[in-house]
Amino acid sequence: MISVMFSFMTPGGLGAAPAFKPSPALPSTRDARALAAQRLPRLIYDFIDGAAGEELGLASNISDLQRVRLQPRSLAEVNSISLTTSFLGQDWDVPFGIAPMGMCDLAWPGTDRALAALSQRHNLPLGVSTASSTPLEELLRLSGGRAWFQLYVTGSTQEAMALSSRAAKAGYDTLILTVDVPRLGKRPRDVRNGFTTPFRMTARHFMDFATHPHWSLNTLASGLPTMANFSGANAKGYDRNAPRTGANWAFLQELRAAWRGKLIIKGVLSAEDAVRMKAEGVDAICVSNHGGRQLDSAPSAIAVLPAIRQAVGPAFPLLFDSGIRTGDDIVKARALGADMVLVGRPFLYALAAVGPAGAERMYNCFTGEIETALAQIGIAAVSAVTSACLYQAPLPA
Numbered sequence: 001m002i003s004v005m006f007s008f009m010t011p012g013g014l015g016a017a018p019a020f021k022p023s024p025a026l027p028s029t030r031d032a033r034a035l036a037a038q039r040l041p042r043l044i045y046d047f048i049d050g051a052a053g054e055e056l057g058l059a060s061n062i063s064d065l066q067r068v069r070l071q072p073r074s075l076a077e078v079n080s081i082s083l084t085t086s087f088l089g090q091d092w093d094v095p096f097g098i099a100p101m102g103m104c105d106l107a108w109p110g111t112d113r114a115l116a117a118l119s120q121r122h123n124l125p126l127g128v129s130t131a132s133s134t135p136l137e138e139l140l141r142l143s144g145g146r147a148w149f150q151l152y153v154t155g156s157t158q159e160a161m162a163l164s165s166r167a168a169k170a171g172y173d174t175l176i177l178t179v180d181v182p183r184l185g186k187r188p189r190d191v192r193n194g195f196t197t198p199f200r201m202t203a204r205h206f207m208d209f210a211t212h213p214h215w216s217l218n219t220l221a222s223g224l225p226t227m228a229n230f231s232g233a234n235a236k237g238y239d240r241n242a243p244r245t246g247a248n249w250a251f252l253q254e255l256r257a258a259w260r261g262k263l264i265i266k267g268v269l270s271a272e273d274a275v276r277m278k279a280e281g282v283d284a285i286c287v288s289n290h291g292g293r294q295l296d297s298a299p300s301a302i303a304v305l306p307a308i309r310q311a312v313g314p315a316f317p318l319l320f321d322s323g324i325r326t327g328d329d330i331v332k333a334r335a336l337g338a339d340m341v342l343v344g345r346p347f348l349y350a351l352a353a354v355g356p357a358g359a360e361r362m363y364n365c366f367t368g369e370i371e372t373a374l375a376q377i378g379i380a381a382v383s384a385v386t387s388a389c390l391y392q393a394p395l396p397a
């Protein structure tokens with residue numbers, strides 16, 4: 001029985017996916033996460049929701065952002081609110097984009113494509129992972145040219161350079177080099193659940209899939225997601241478990257010399273490293289702890305953002321991710337020094353919760369919350385958010 005079911009779970013799938021059930025609205029990331037927990041097999045939910053170690057890093061990303069408070073202001077002119085944000089020489093409709101996430105289509109078939117379409121529809125940047133479930137060329141096209149390719153140095157540095165050349169040839173103008181995975185973080189939920197690549201199905205997985213038939217049938221119909229950038233002759237080119245230590249300072253110099261477009265370094269938590277990266281000629285830095293998925297004992301990303309802003313100076317482009325769950329969080333990140341924010345898990349929760357429509361609903365959630373927060377703090381344009389928007393007095397213990 002198991003082998004029969006698994007034999008169908010092949011790339012390509014059975015065709016004709018059953019339609020998604022009518023689903024409730026998504027009032028918040030919290031609601032999307034709760035629905036995702038019901039609808040996804042445990043194995044998949046934990047892969048998305050989980051983090052390294054005791055998950056204290058993940059928890060502090062969220063709790064440290066929650067402790068930051070905004071200063072309400074009254075009687076300001078906030079009838080019309082602008083979310084337009086300039087970043088790396090481009091105007092975007094909103095102050096956030098989508099973080100690069102590998103194996104997105106595990107959340108729901110077609111997640112990568114739905115997020116690329118969202119990026120085109122609303123003019124926001126889309127991070128396309130090395131481990132995307134859809135080829136990087138197709139995602140750039142679906143995003144209308146708004147995608148940024150995220151590079152991991154898996155395997156040799158020559159292979160990584162070849163992948164960056166492929167991205168350039170496809171037309172990408174922005175590359176994100178992720179540097180916080182010298183080794184894959186240990187994520188106990190994945191170990192406990194037997195989440196491995198390549199995947200080896202056990203009786204427990206079968207029960208997990210069988211008790212989540214909606215996800216399982218749709219995934220069966222569409223085919224199990226693959227590492228789409230490594231198909232055909234290139235099929236063995238990505239080993240998720242291999243160390244990614246090829247991403248070092250020498251590689252950065254080589255990449256900087258070869259990549260003509262904008263270069264962003266993602267996964268930076270040290271002001272000293274940030275200053276050196278700026279000196280090496282990178283165009284932007286993404287302050288991130290990978291959503292707590294790498295080093296459990298790392299500081300929360302929001303805790304180090306002000307020091308990195310201070311170190312690189314007011315004009316240097318800074319991105320931020322890790323722990324963003326609400327529109328208020330995006331306003332707070334901007335007030336603490338970020339020019340643009342990337343949102344990760346909330347979009348996967350939303351797609352898992354309500355299917356492809358989840359992309360638009362989560363987008364509406366964030367934009368609505370940002371506008372409401374700005375109105376309350378008396379700011380008519382997100383570009384005008386500064387540290388003056390923060391509530392400065394110490395909170396009671």
Ligand SMILES: Cc1cc2nc3c(=O)[nH]c(=O)nc-3n(C[C@H](O)[C@H](O)[C@H](O)COP(=O)(O)O)c2cc1C
Nearest residue numbers: 048099100101102129178290291321322323344345
């Ligand atoms: C399921 C999943 C897969 C991810 N895959 C990648 C990846 O391939 N490359 C990368 O640079 N970051 C990856 N990340 C990290 C995100 O880009 C981002 O840093 C993180 O999700 C931000 O934290 P948040 O989810 O709490 O918003 C992944 C995160 C998740 C949840």
